[in-house]
Amino acid sequence: MSCLCHVATAIACRELGCSGFTSNSTSLGLLSSRLGHASCYVTAPVAMAQGLFCEEADDLSALLVSEREELVSRVLRIRHVGGATKTTSPLSVVLPFRVRYRCGHRDIMVKVIDEDRRASYVHPIATEGAYGGERGSFAEVRVYMLGLFAVVLCLRKEHFTVPTKGLSHRLSVDTRICLDYPPCCFPAPVVVQAMVQPMEGALLSALRSHCDAAQAVLSSSPLLYLSHPSPQPLCRPLTLTLPCPPGPDKRRPEEEAGSGQLASATPIGAMTLYNARVPSASVKLPASLSTEPLVLLGWREGQWMVLDDVAVRNAQNGLASFELVEHVERLIVFRLIPSARPSLLTSLMGDVEESSATTAVSLVLLQKQGEPQQAVVVAVLTRDLDGDLGRLCAEGYSNPSDPPPTVALREGEQLQLSFSGNITSTGHNSSATRRITFHKQRENRAFLTLCEVDEFGNYSSPHYRGTVIFHRVPKGRPTGCGNAHCDMVDRAALPPVCKLPVTLPKVCLAARRHTSLSSCDFPHCPVWGSLHTSAELLSDDILLWLAEELVEEDAASLLPRLGLRRGAVQRARQLSPDRLPDRLLHLLVLWRRSLPAIADKVHMLARHLSKCGRTDLSRELLLRRGGNREAQEKQATARGTL
Numbered sequence: 001m002s003c004l005c006h007v008a009t010a011i012a013c014r015e016l017g018c019s020g021f022t023s024n025s026t027s028l029g030l031l032s033s034r035l036g037h038a039s040c041y042v043t044a045p046v047a048m049a050q051g052l053f054c055e056e057a058d059d060l061s062a063l064l065v066s067e068r069e070e071l072v073s074r075v076l077r078i079r080h081v082g083g084a085t086k087t088t089s090p091l092s093v094v095l096p097f098r099v100r101y102r103c104g105h106r107d108i109m110v111k112v113i114d115e116d117r118r119a120s121y122v123h124p125i126a127t128e129g130a131y132g133g134e135r136g137s138f139a140e141v142r143v144y145m146l147g148l149f150a151v152v153l154c155l156r157k158e159h160f161t162v163p164t165k166g167l168s169h170r171l172s173v174d175t176r177i178c179l180d181y182p183p184c185c186f187p188a189p190v191v192v193q194a195m196v197q198p199m200e201g202a203l204l205s206a207l208r209s210h211c212d213a214a215q216a217v218l219s220s221s222p223l224l225y226l227s228h229p230s231p232q233p234l235c236r237p238l239t240l241t242l243p244c245p246p247g248p249d250k251r252r253p254e255e256e257a258g259s260g261q262l263a264s265a266t267p268i269g270a271m272t273l274y275n276a277r278v279p280s281a282s283v284k285l286p287a288s289l290s291t292e293p294l295v296l297l298g299w300r301e302g303q304w305m306v307l308d309d310v311a312v313r314n315a316q317n318g319l320a321s322f323e324l325v326e327h328v329e330r331l332i333v334f335r336l337i338p339s340a341r342p343s344l345l346t347s348l349m350g351d352v353e354e355s356s357a358t359t360a361v362s363l364v365l366l367q368k369q370g371e372p373q374q375a376v377v378v379a380v381l382t383r384d385l386d387g388d389l390g391r392l393c394a395e396g397y398s399n400p401s402d403p404p405p406t407v408a409l410r411e412g413e414q415l416q417l418s419f420s421g422n423i424t425s426t427g428h429n430s431s432a433t434r435r436i437t438f439h440k441q442r443e444n445r446a447f448l449t450l451c452e453v454d455e456f457g458n459y460s461s462p463h464y465r466g467t468v469i470f471h472r473v474p475k476g477r478p479t480g481c482g483n484a485h486c487d488m489v490d491r492a493a494l495p496p497v498c499k500l501p502v503t504l505p506k507v508c509l510a511a512r513r514h515t516s517l518s519s520c521d522f523p524h525c526p527v528w529g530s531l532h533t534s535a536e537l538l539s540d541d542i543l544l545w546l547a548e549e550l551v552e553e554d555a556a557s558l559l560p561r562l563g564l565r566r567g568a569v570q571r572a573r574q575l576s577p578d579r580l581p582d583r584l585l586h587l588l589v590l591w592r593r594s595l596p597a598i599a600d601k602v603h604m605l606a607r608h609l610s611k612c613g614r615t616d617l618s619r620e621l622l623l624r625r626g627g628n629r630e631a632q633e634k635q636a637t638a639r640g641t642l
Contacts, residue, residue, distance in 0.1 A: 039074055039076065039095075039096060040054055040076050040078070040093065040094070040095060040149075041093070041094035041131050041132070041138075042054075042078065042091060042092065042093050042094070043091065043092035044087075044089075044091050044092075045087075045089050048080070048084075048087055048089070048091070051080050051081040051082055051084075052078060052079075052080055052081075053078070053079050053080070053081060054076055054077070054078050055076070055077050055079075056074065056075070056076065056077075057075045057076060057077040057148055058074055058075050058437075060075055060148065061075045061150070061412065061437050061439065062412045062413070062414050062437045062475075063412075064111065064113065064148060064150055064152075064412075065152060065411055065412040065439070066119075066412075067357070068154070068155050068197070068357070069111075069152045069153065069154055069411065069412075070106070070152060070153040070411055070439070070440050070441050071150060071151075071152055071411070071412070071439045071441060071442060072097045072098060072099050072100075072108075072151050072152065072153055072441045072442070073095050073096065073097035073098070073139070073150055073151035074095075074150070075148060075149070075150045076095070076148070076149045076150070077147065077148050077149075078093070078146050078147070078149060079146050079147075080146060084146070085114060085115045085145060085146050085147070086144055086145050086146070087144050087145070087146070088144075090142040090143065090144055091142065091143055091144070091146075092140060092141075092142050093110075093140070093141055093142075093143060093149060094129070094131055094138050094139070094140045095110065095138065095139050095149060095150070095151050096131075096136060096137065096138050096139075097137050097138070097139055097151040098136075098137060098441070099137065099153070099441060100440075100441050101440070101441065103153060104173065105155060105156055105173045105174075105196050105197075105198055106153040106154060106155060106156060107123075107153070107154055107155075107156045107157075108124060108127050108139060108151060108152075108153060109121045109122065109123065109124070109151070109152055109153075109154050110122045110123075110124055110139050110141045110149060110150070110151055110152075111148075111149075111150050111151075111152045112141075112143060112145060112147055112148065112149055113147050113148040114145050114146070114147040115146075115147055120143075120145070121154065122141040122143060123141075124139040124140055124141050124151075125140045125141065125142065126138070126139075126140045127139055139151045153441070155195045155196070155197060155225075156172075156173055156195065156196070157193055157194075157195050158171055158172060158173070158193070158194045158195070159191060159192070159193050160191075160192055160194075161189055161190070161191050161192075162181045162185065162186060162189065162190045162191075162192055163189050164183070164184060164186065164187070164188065164189060165183050166181050166182050166183040166184070166185060167179075167180075167181045168180045168181070169181075171194055171196060173196045174196060174222065174243065176241070176242075176243045176317075176319060177196065177222070177224065177240075177241065177242055177243065178239075178240070178241040179192070179194070179226075179238065179239075179240055180238070180239040180240070180241075181238055182236045182237070182238075182239075183236075184235055184236060185234060185235055185236045185238060186230070186232050186234070186235065187232060187235065188230075188232065190228060190229075190230045190232060191229060191230070192226070192227070192228055193225075193226075193227040193229070194224065194225065194226055194227075195224075195225035196222045196223070196224060196225075197222060197223040197224075197225065197356065198222050198223075199220050199221075199222060199223065199352070199356060200356065203352070203355050203356060204217055204219075204220065206355060207348070207351055207352070207355060211348060211351050212344075213344040213345065213347055213348040213351075214348055214351070216336050216337050216339075216340030216341070216344065217334050217335070217336060217340075217345075217348070218246070218247035218292060218335045218336060218337060219244055219245050219246065219247060219334075219335045220244065220332065220333070220334055220335070220352075221242040221243055221244040221320065221332055221333040221334075222242065222243070222332075223330060223331075223332045223353075223356070224240075224242065224330065224331045224332070225329065225330055226327075226328065226329065226330070226331060227329065228327050233326070233327070234324070234325055234326060234327070237323040237324060237325050238323065238324045238325075239321060239322075239323050240321065240322060240323075240324065240331070241315065241319055241320070241321045242319070242320050242321075242331070242333050243318060243319055243320075244294065244318060244319070244320040244333045244334075244335050245318040245335075246292065246318055246335065247292065247335065247337075292314075292335050292336065292337070292338065293335075293336050293338065293340070293342075294312035294313075294314060294320050294333055294334070294335055294336075295312065295333070295334050295336060295342040295345060296310050296312050296322055296331065296332075296333050297331070297332050297333075297334065297345055297346070297349060298328040298329075298330065298331055299328065299329045299330035299331075300328065300329075303346075304345075304346050304349040304350075305346065306342050306343060306345060306346060307328075308342075310322050310323065310324065311323075312333060320333045320335075332349070332352075355408075357410055357411075358408040358409060358410050359381060359408065359409055359410075359411075359438075359440055360381070360382040360383070360406055360407075360408060361379050361380065361381060361382060361406065361407055361408070361409045361438060362379070362380055362381075362382045362385050362404040362405070362406050363377070363378075363379055363404055363405055363406075363407065363415075363470060363498060363500065364377070364378045364379075364380065364385075364389070364392075364400055364404045365377050365378075365400070365468055365500045365502055366378065366392055366397035366398060366399075366400060367397065367398055367450075367502075368396055368397055368398075369396050369397065369398050370396075372450070372503075372504055372505060373449055373450050373451060373504065374447075374448075374449060374450075375447075375448045375449075375450050375502070376392070376397060376445055376446065376447050376448065377417065377436060377445070377446045377448060377468065377500075378392065378443075378444065378445050379409070379415065379436050379438050379444040379445075380444070381440065382406050385404070402501075404500075405498040405500070407470075407497050407498060409438040410438075410475075411438070411439060411440055412437065412438070412439065412475070413437075413438050413472070413473070413475065414435045414436065414437050414438070414472075414473040415435065415436045415438070415470045415471065415472060415473065415497065416434070416435050416470070416471040416472075416473050416494060417434040417435065417436070417446065417468060417469070417470060417471075418468075418469045418471065419466055419467070419468060419469070420466060420467045420469060421453075421465055421466030421467050422452055422453045422454055422457040422458055422464045422465055422466050423450055423451070423452060423453065423464055423465065423466025423467075423502050423503075423504060424450070424451060424453055424466070425448045425449060425450060425451075426449050426450075426451050434446055434448070435473065450466075450502065450504055451504075452464040452504055453466075456568075456590065458506075459565065459567035459568040459570065459571035460566075460567040460570045460571055461571075462505065462506055462574065463503040463504060463505055463506060464503065464504040464505075464506060465501070465502075465503050466501075466502050466503075466504075467499050467500065467501055467502065468499065468500045468501075468502055469496050469499050470496065470497045470498050470499070470500075471494035471495065471496055471497065472494060472495070472497045473494065538592060538601040538602050538605065538625070542602075542621065542624050542625070543585060543588045543589065543592070544581075544585060545624070546584075546588065546605075546617065546621065547580075547581040547582075547584035547585040547588060548581050549617055550580075550584055550614075550617075551580075552580065554612060554614055555580065555583075555584055557612040557613070558608055558609065558612050559587060561608045561611060561612070562587070562588075562591045562608065563591070563594075564587055564590065564591060568587065568590055569587065572586045572587050602621060602622065602625045603622075605621060606618040606619075606621045606622055609621065
């Protein structure tokens with residue numbers, strides 16, 4: 001059939017397994033019980049649609065995004081059951097996405113990676129629409145291939161052709177950026193590609209706190225990427241104009257007012273160093289502005305260099321203009337204080353590029369209220385910390401007791417989690433390496449089920465205590481190989497980024513019915529569930545009798561001889577502050593459990609009692625042991641007779 005049928009599918013989660021498209025009529029669909037809504041819509045020929053599969057591939061998001069890209073959707077893998085990777089007829093794929101931070105300098109693209117790991121960028125036909133009864137942001141593309149699909153934000157690439165008669169071109173990202181090619185600049189028409197990387201408003205402020213070279217910088221222009229694919233040299237100088245606003249102390253009052261009005265109307269994350277509205281052309285450049293030197297840096301021969309041979313001129317309205325006589329891949333202009341040394345800027349550029357590519361992220365561990373074993377680790381933008389914590393509290397999680405640590409992360413960078421102390425994580429993938437992949441525009445969460453390692457650990461504390469350690473995973477490095485030894489080697493090779501403390505409240509173990517000891521006798525005993533049966537020679541009956549016979553002076557002399565730690569004694573005192581027999585029973589059980597099974601516990605305890613001056617209790621203990629042994633022999637004889 002030549003007709004096309006619409007395929008609406010949702011992600012088949014990895015835990016649930018993958019399912020194919022099932023035909024109901026002309027509408028084919030698959031729903032995920034976890035998501036409850038469609039996450040992909042495909043229009044395909046009937047013959048192709050019958051064998052299409054869609055599955056979640058968010059685990060590969062770190063490998064999908066590259067430099068200067070931001071992921072704004074889930075990662076989906078669309079494949080055919082027959083192994084086909086291309087189609088003769090186009091497939092219409094619609095992916096929902098959500099942009100949390102609007103950026104005028106970025107374009108929405110659909111990134112497709114085929115089976116040969118070749119990446120393609122496709123401009124969506126539409127970015128808004130109504131699908132599945134919902135209206136929102138949907139990226140629709142038509143492709144002839146299958147593979148991994150995701151919606152990303154890329155720096156806007158602007159292409160234009162420079163004819164031989166010259167061209168004066170203003171970039172659509174920022175119309176103040178102008179490239180003026182004079183006539184006969186090239187002997188033949190040349191296609192030029194330009195990209196603009198804004199510098200965030202807080203970037204220089206953050207650099208000044210730890211970089212001496214940044215103290216001399218008043219302001220900066222955007223970073224301009226300029227590519228001339230043609231090898232033709234410039235026959236005549238190229239004139240460029242970039243916005244580089246004056247220092248804050250040099251602005252006129254009307255400029256400050258205009259900047260404040262713009263800042264109040266600009267969405268979060270959109271304000272940059274150079275996007276303040278400039279006054280009208282009638283405003284004259286302040287005379288004092290000429291004393292602030294402008295320095296041009298360019299990327300040459302694989303490194304940043306100060307272009308001393310290029311004269312940068314101050315223009316009106318906070319603009320800087322200069323002429324180039326050769327190709328330069330990257331350009332940026334700095335406005336400095338008069339006494340600054342331009343040579344220091346080359347070392348500063350490494351910090352500028354690193355800071356512009358990273359984001360300040362706060363790492364938070366929250367536990368469910370009423371269910372502290374259920375926890376979530378979240379990596380949120382530091383500037384949005386309060387809002388995200390409020391939403392998590394509305395979901396039933398408790399607020400963190402301490403301020404969360406802040407780390408700098410790149411888009412697609414991974415953090416590997418490990419545990420130390422007396423708390424670990426359990427669950428269906430407890431043996432697998434837990435990782436958080438950071439994406440600026442996405443929610444970054446890892447759900448954990450916590451449990452204690454040793455139920456009798458942390459004796460002096462009412463809580464079990466542990467630590468969650470975060471390790472930074474290098475880009476492109478696989479982690480985890482399916483066994484604990486490999487994961488341990490991976491963690492040892494990765495330095496820790498930060499650590500978060502975690503606690504679990506201790507609860508009394510469930511009481512068990514005992515043939516010779518009931519819960520009514522000692523309702524406050526915290527180790528009731530760990531008591532041994534009366535079939536042992538040093539049974540619970542004997543320990544219960546001994547705990548009732550001892551007094552405070554006897555306990556003070558006996559407990560140090562048993563080798564019990566001071567923390568264990570303090571923990572027993574906290575659990576049973578008013579009943580000495582309960583405390584002694586708790587400690588005697590702990591002592592018994594610490595000994596090997598083949599040890600003669602009765603003789604050891606009798607010897608300790610004799611050294612404490614209670615020879616009467618020592619003799620009675622040995623007699624009770626003999627009676628217990630006779631009872632065991634009678635029970636064995638009775639079982640043999642039966």
